[in-house]
Amino acid sequence: MIEISNVTKSYNGKTNAVDNINLTIKDGEIFGFLGHNGAGKTTTIKMITGILNQDEGTILLNGIDIKKEPLKAKKQFGFVPDSPDMFLKLKGIEYLNFMANIYEVPKEIRKERIETLSNRFNIADALGDKIQTYSHGMRQKIVIIGVLIHDPSIWILDEPLSGLDPKSSFILKEMMREHANAGNTVFFSTHVLEVAEKLCDRIAIIKKGKILFCGSLDELKNKIKENDSLEKIFLEMTENE
Structure with missing residues (x-):
């Protein structure tokens, strides 16, 4: 479970990149985080994962405060960033063993x-090759495997399907559902509205650091216009972004 309570983050002391948001991502659900570039998605994810400290509020991962007990909290999740270009000079198997060593x-x-x-x-056949020789999609796969190697209960995924081929994309979506069905938590950001519509149990829409909506897709459609697509609703809610 992820609990975000009254969280605010400002980069310049004037404009809040994230403005007093409240979200609870429950065990057993896939939660989609939607918003245009610059809406506050990445800042929120960086605070959840402890890359950034929030200015105000609390963030709990399985009841553990990420700010007060960062190491303990970070053992609760696996984080797939939006760019897989890391540790490029390591072989795939070296990277996976490195990640396994970190999590013992x-x-x-x-x-x-x-x-x-x-x-x-x-x-499997590419694990002996250096990551710098991998395609973007292969790099994405090795990063995903690396963050799942300690079997974390919370998955935090920032645009995880970017660069994956259709088969691998299907496999990851299948794994996300399996993970949630086993009583775990999946939190992911996406620009692909069709994926959110088909995969998510609930979503949140963020605009200019504020949460515009949080709930199920049925609740969102009922709130706006019945039978509208998620894409149309999303564009209407975030117009003038």
């Missing part, structure tokens, strides 16, 4: 998870 995953368990996930994403 025992050798037998990591071996099984690496084998299972790399086969599922059809990247």
Whole structure:
């Protein structure tokens, strides 16, 4: 579970990039975070993951305060950033073992998870190659495997489908649903409204640092116009962004 209470973040002391937001992402659900570029999505994710400290408010991950107990809180989640261009000089297997070492995953368990996930994403044959030789989609896959290697209960994904081929995209969406159905939490940002419409149990729409809506898609459609597409509703709510 992720609990965000009265959270505010300002970069210049004048304009709030995130303005007193409140969100609760429950166990057992896939939660979509929608908004235009600059709306506050990435700032929110950076605060949830402890990359940035919030100016006000609290963020709890499975009841653990990310600001007060950062190391303990960070063990609760796996974070896929919007760019997979990292540790490029490492081989794929070196990167995965590095991630497993950080989270103290025992050798037998990591071996099984690496084998299972790399086969599922059809990247097993490339683990001996350096990440800098990978395509964008392959880099995305290796990062996803790396953050899942300690089997975190909370998944935080920033535009996770970007660059993935259709098969890998389908597999990741399937895994997200499996993870949520097992009673875990999936929080992801996306610009692909069709994905949010088909995949999410609930969504939040953020504009200029404020939450415009939080709830199910049915609730959103009933609030605006019945039978409208999510895309049309989203554009109407965020006009003049």
